[in-house]
Amino acid sequence: MPVVSGSIDSDLAENLANNLGWEHHRLIARRFPDSEAYVRVPSKSIEAVRSETVVVVATTFPDEGIVEALLMLEAIRDVRSGNLQNLEGSGPDKLDDVGPGIFLAIPYFGYSRQDKRFQQGEVISAALIVRLLARHIDGLIVLDIHAPSVLDDFEKPLEFVSAMPEIATHLKSTINPDFILSPDKGAIDRASEVANLIDCKFSYLEKTRIDAHTIEHKPKDLDVDGSIVAIVDDMISTGGTICKASQALLNQGAKEVHAACTHGLFTGGAITRLDEHVNGVHATDSVSRNPRALVSAAPALARGVKNLSKRLNL
Numbered sequence: 001m002p003v004v005s006g007s008i009d010s011d012l013a014e015n016l017a018n019n020l021g022w023e024h025h026r027l028i029a030r031r032f033p034d035s036e037a038y039v040r041v042p043s044k045s046i047e048a049v050r051s052e053t054v055v056v057v058a059t060t061f062p063d064e065g066i067v068e069a070l071l072m073l074e075a076i077r078d079v080r081s082g083n084l085q086n087l088e089g090s091g092p093d094k095l096d097d098v099g100p101g102i103f104l105a106i107p108y109f110g111y112s113r114q115d116k117r118f119q120q121g122e123v124i125s126a127a128l129i130v131r132l133l134a135r136h137i138d139g140l141i142v143l144d145i146h147a148p149s150v151l152d153d154f155e156k157p158l159e160f161v162s163a164m165p166e167i168a169t170h171l172k173s174t175i176n177p178d179f180i181l182s183p184d185k186g187a188i189d190r191a192s193e194v195a196n197l198i199d200c201k202f203s204y205l206e207k208t209r210i211d212a213h214t215i216e217h218k219p220k221d222l223d224v225d226g227s228i229v230a231i232v233d234d235m236i237s238t239g240g241t242i243c244k245a246s247q248a249l250l251n252q253g254a255k256e257v258h259a260a261c262t263h264g265l266f267t268g269g270a271i272t273r274l275d276e277h278v279n280g281v282h283a284t285d286s287v288s289r290n291p292r293a294l295v296s297a298a299p300a301l302a303r304g305v306k307n308l309s310k311r312l313n314l
């Protein structure tokens with residue numbers, strides 16, 4: 001099967017293709033001078049895109065990713081349906097419709113945190129993004145999505161995958177932590193999975209978010225005196241959650257504190273802030289070009305693609 005990408009997650013898509021032993025095809029994806037996106041399936045990839053099920057690697061972060069994802073999916077849908085008519089007159093105008101067979105692999109599902117209507121009149125952004133993508137695809141693989149419930153109404157084949165096994169292996173071989181901390185209740189499942197895989201102690205904090213930049217943790221006694229601790233979360237954005245949790249750990253005698261996550265967004269000076277509060281930051285490459293991408297997200301996505309293919313007998 002071909003793995004296809006645009007301009008954003010090309011390296012990750014290539015790694016995914018290598019992991020699966022498949023071909024990687026890069027679509028032509030660029031911007032017009034006014035910043036609008038342009039996408040084209042190059043002639044050399046048309047046969048591959050039509051021959052088998054296609055795995056499209058695309059992200060919904062940053063916003064440009066959403067438009068690029070939609071354009072890529074539409075371009076591939078056109079090519080697969082045999083609609084090749086073009087003003088240049090190159091190639092055949094029309095071929096057979098090869099039918100469904102577009103899987104979308106989303107390394108980081110942007111907008112997943114606006115998964116509820118917290119205030120009257122708000123848009124549930126995550127649900128809108130799901131609806132936009134759903135009409136173009138026949139299957140979905142999504143990595144460490146913040147709230148899986150946003151896909152409750154998604155009616156097509158779906159695989160949730162997690163990079164926690166790879167994060168555990170990486171942490172074990174680099175810092176060998178004695179203790180894993182979940183910085184809030186929402187990350188308990190993911191962080192405890194890492195603790196189980198490493199076979200070390202685990203606890204969690206209770207967090208209240210005051211606003212995008214301010215959070216509070218309920219005080220808690222943690223058995224971390226002299227320990228190397230890794231705080232494990234699904235994502236790091238401003239770094240506020242990690243910095244607060246790290247302070248609590250250091251106050252209670254932790255020897256080293258590290259931060260680990262799948263999605264390294266690192267917004268608004270997060271790296272500088274984190275460097276002042278923790279000994280190391282370990283993220284995957286689910287968000288492209290993040291400066292702490294030390295773990296590949298490709299094996300996790302490959303598991304999802306394989307599971308989906310198996311379920312559908314492909």
Ligand code: R5P
Pocket residue numbers: 183184186187212215233234235236237238239240241242
């Ligand atoms: C929220 O529940 C998430 O799991 C993360 O804890 C949060 O998004 C991290 O954001 P920040 O780095 O801005 O504190």
